[in-house]
Amino acid sequence: MAEIVRFAPSPTGNIHIGNARTALINWLTAVKSGGQFILRFDDTDQERSRQEYADGIAADLDWLGIKPNRVEKQSARMATYDEVAEKLKAMGRLYPCYETADELDRKRKRQRARGLPPVYDRAALELTEEQKAGFEAEGRRPHWRFLLDHKTVAWQDGVRGEQSIECDSVSDPVLIREDGTYLYTLPSVIDDIDMGVTMVIRGDDHVTNTAVQIQLFELLSGKAPGFAHHNLLTSATGEGLSKRLGSLSIRTMKDEGYEPLSVAIFAVLIGTSEPVQPLADMQALADLFALDKVSRNASKFDMADLGHLNARILHEKSYAQVSDRLAALGVAGGEEFWLAVRGNIERLPDAKGWWDIVDKGLPEDAVARSEDDSDFYAKALELLPNEPWDGTTWKAWTNAVKSETGRKGKGLFMPLRVALTGRSHGPELAAFLPILGYQKTSDRLS
Template sequence: MAEVVRFAPSPTGNIHIGNARPALINWLVAMKTGGQFILRYDDTDAERSRTEYAENIAEDLAWLGVKPDRVEWQSKRMGLYDTVANKLREMGRLYACYETPDELDRKRKRQRARGLPPVYDRAALTLTDDQIAAYEAEGRKPHWRFMLDQKTISWQDGVRGDQSIECDSVSDPVLIREDGTYLYTLPSVIDDIDMGVTMVIRGDDHVTNTAVQIQLFELLSGKSPKFAHHNLIINASGEGLSKRLGSLSIRTMREEGYEPLSVAIFAVLNGTSDPVQPLADMNALADLFALDKVSRSSSKFDMADLGHLNARILHETEFDAVSDRLASLGVEGGDVFWLAVRGNIERFPEAREWWDIASNGLGADAVEKSAEDADFYAKATELLPREPWDETTWKSWTSALKAETGRKGKGLFMPLRVALTGRSHGPELAAFLPIIGYQRSVDRLS
């Protein structure tokens, strides 16, 4: 079945790896079923929503490879929400409440002290006209609650299996704040109905909202979409992710040179029965992913793990796939250079660092040669073959050095690596030496 799905971020900050997870999962399900993916901005919070954040979200999703079939803004649909809210009032299912937050908090504390669940007692339904008039004379504005049918709501969750919630253990939810603005629940249900959403895929922190929303769906349209609640991503210390953690934002990962495919693979496969592994492209990820592979426990995100995956993907990337990117970095070494260095980089911008080492200089952070190796370097210079060079030059040169000096292993190779690259580790010198060239090699050995 072709599924119509949606991702509904709030444009109140940049999205992070935890937000990317539901966006990617929804998009992959749409791709896999030949369905439709809707990007719907939950921007009803006028004070915190920013156009620039919405633009950043669109850019970050595009970078990941997510292409919406439709883009909507909830702030442009307020008239529809007002119409449905009035309908609910006429049906007697949306009722005005005048308690302040402090009064509600005290009421919940009293219920807990008596061993009762802190469920709203529907006291607002017993208010007289005089009591309402007195509250309004005080300047109180009502918030509006949806009256739940106190029954059991059950559904087959696409990730969690059989689920049920007893609605008599749930407070009637507030749908409209005192200032007249809508909370998430009502606009979301109205939009899902209006846009023909067939499956709601989101984080498992929304499981407890589902019974309320199913009641609204059934009341307003006679049916409910399917639901699937995936596990959440937590950070390395076990805490939930937040937009305040800029280091985990997709934008920061872009700026730091991570591959979009590695971020997408990690966001989707981490916390599933499939290993996090390099894949050819997003089509391969869509073919591999399935909702029934998602674990019910949280998945842990560690930048080091992302770095390892990113490196593995780069190590298998062919020159044709990165030639334009190398040119944009000012790297001119062609496929010979890329094949020489790709096995030693974790993030793509590091290719520029190795190009600078090969063609310009070792830099201020270069490891210094040992004065004790002066005679060795003199002999190495003497035995260095003249160009032209190829991948066999390194072996013939070091074999001659070994015969002349008696050095072998690390004692032979490490001083040469330090002199030629200024680093104690790096690309295989058999491939890298011809890129450095004869004259630069002589200069660095001297």
């Protein structure tokens, strides 16, 4: 079945990897089924929503490879929400409540003290017109609750299997605030109906909302879409993700030079039965992913693990695939340089560090040479072959140095690496030496 899915972020900040996971799972489901992906901005909060955040979210999704079939804004649909709200009021399913936040809090505390669940008691349904007018005269404005049917709501969840909620254990949800603005629930349901959404895929922190929404779907359209609730990601320390964790924002990962495919693969496959592994492209990820592979348990997102995957993907990239980005970084070494260093970088900007070692000299934090190696360096310089150099030069040179000095293994190679690169590890010097060239090599040995 071709699924119509949606991702509905609030444009109140940059999206993090947990948000991206939801977007990716929805998009991959649409791609795999030949369906549609809707990007729908939940921007009904006019005070906190910003166009720059909406633009940033769209750009982040595009960077990840997500291409929406359509883009919608809830702020453009307020008249539709008002119309449906009036319909629900006329049906008696949306009713006004005048309790203040403090009064509701005291009610809940009394219920808990009596060992009762803190479920709204529907006292507002007993108000007379005179009592309502009295509250209005005091300056109170009502919030509006949806009158639930006290029944069992069950659904087959695409990730969690058979689920059910007893609606008499749930408070009638507030759909409209005192100031007349809408909470998430009603606009979301109306939009899903009008836009033909067939599957709602989201984090499992929304499971408890599902029964309410199914009742609204059935009341307004006669049927509900499918639901699938995926597990959540936490930080490496187990902390829940939020927009304040800027280090896990998609924008930060982009700026720090991670590959979009690496981020997408890691965000999707972590917490599934599939191992996190390099893949050729997003289509390969779509072919591999399935909702029934998703675990029910939260998974930790560790940047170190993302780095390992990113490195594995970079190590397979050809020069043609990265040449423009290397040029933008100021790396002018060409294909020979890329093939020499790609096996020793985790993120593409790391290549700039190695190019600077070639082009500008040893780094400021270079590993210090041992004074005991002075005679060794002098002999190595004496035996340095003339150019032209190629991939065989390193072996010929080090064999000659070994024969003259008696050094071998680490005692032979490590001092040369330190002298030429300022690092104790890095690219294979057989490939690096011709890039460095005779003059720079002899200068660094001197």
